[in-house]
Amino acid sequence: MILRFYCKLSxxxxxxxxxxLGFTFVKEAFTPYTTLNARISGLNFPEDIxxxxxxxxxxxxxxxxxxxFRLSRSNGxxxxxxxxxxxTALLTENQLPPALYTDMTFNRLFDEYFQLPNITxxxxxxxxxxxxxxxxxxWDGAANLCWKLKGSYPYIRGTNKVMMSMPDDAVTxxxxxxxxxxxxxxVNTRLMVSHYNMADIDGSYGTFSxxxxxxxxxxxxxxxxxxxxxxxxxxxxxxxxxRIMMAERNYKRRYITVVGYNGEDINDxxxxxxxxxxxxxGVRISGxxxxxxxxxxx
Numbered sequence: 001m002i003l004r005f006y007c008k009l010s011x012x013x014x015x016x017x018x019x020x021l022g023f024t025f026v027k028e029a030f031t032p033y034t035t036l037n038a039r040i041s042g043l044n045f046p047e048d049i050x051x052x053x054x055x056x057x058x059x060x061x062x063x064x065x066x067x068x069f070r071l072s073r074s075n076g077x078x079x080x081x082x083x084x085x086x087x088t089a090l091l092t093e094n095q096l097p098p099a100l101y102t103d104m105t106f107n108r109l110f111d112e113y114f115q116l117p118n119i120t121x122x123x124x125x126x127x128x129x130x131x132x133x134x135x136x137x138x139w140d141g142a143a144n145l146c147w148k149l150k151g152s153y154p155y156i157r158g159t160n161k162v163m164m165s166m167p168d169d170a171v172t173x174x175x176x177x178x179x180x181x182x183x184x185x186x187v188n189t190r191l192m193v194s195h196y197n198m199a200d201i202d203g204s205y206g207t208f209s210x211x212x213x214x215x216x217x218x219x220x221x222x223x224x225x226x227x228x229x230x231x232x233x234x235x236x237x238x239x240x241x242x243r244i245m246m247a248e249r250n251y252k253r254r255y256i257t258v259v260g261y262n263g264e265d266i267n268d269x270x271x272x273x274x275x276x277x278x279x280x281x282g283v284r285i286s287g288x289x290x291x292x293x294x295x296x297x298x
Contacts (some may be wrong), residue, residue, distance in 0.1 A: 002018070003018060003054070003287065004055040005038065005047070020039060020040055022286075023037065024038075027282070029281040032092055033087075034086040034156060034160075038081070039082075041078065045080050046265060051065055062086060065085060066082055066083075091139040094136065096136055103129070113138070122164060124164065124165065142154050142162065147242050152164065173262070176272075181259060183254070186252070186255065186297075187251065193212060194211055194215040195224065196240040199228050207236075211245050215248075254275065257295045260292055280296055283296060284294070
């Protein structure tokens, strides 16, 4: 497979490098950005790289800020190590003005408040309200709006495109057992909470609560109490349901690892032995001298 790293320099020019010493790319349904960690060798690397793109066999995989960059030279050969997050990471680093926003839409949220570079979004004009506390990141506003409109969590599809609906262009992908490098199940219960309790407007507890049967069945008993969440003023009972959903995100997943990368993306549809019509929730691409491999989680 052909790798191309497009590196944008401080003067606006772009250089292309192809000699990877190893890389890892990760995209997860509940993470607001993709990540890329790469080591590249070559001649005459610039000392100031501002952003990086990754293409695999012509597929546009990643475009992000260079968070960290290290250049070393030995025997006339340059080596660089880069860590990068996709541009949607900026949504976690820009804060909305505290207020109650009525008639909020996905389009309005992304188009009217900040002009953030290289980020696109689903075209959606469904309306609801969001309450923004002091210090609330823009991404949290998107997550709150998505929960109210879709009962789910926003995600990144393609390169820096924010979505809240299931994609119209989802690809159905079928993998036979002989194509796996390996497969398995992963469980992580560290975030699970058994009981959430929210105070009412008078500060009293007992009116609004929710419990996780999955956590209780596992004998994981964790009680959490919190003040009235103004983000859910019109639907206070859903404040606890939202927290249960977030506490159980990614706690159990199945995965397969295949050779190469074929454009797998979040919320594509996967069929494999014993599982049909599963939505892909994680894509991890790794490359080294042994080749390129993709771990697909659902």
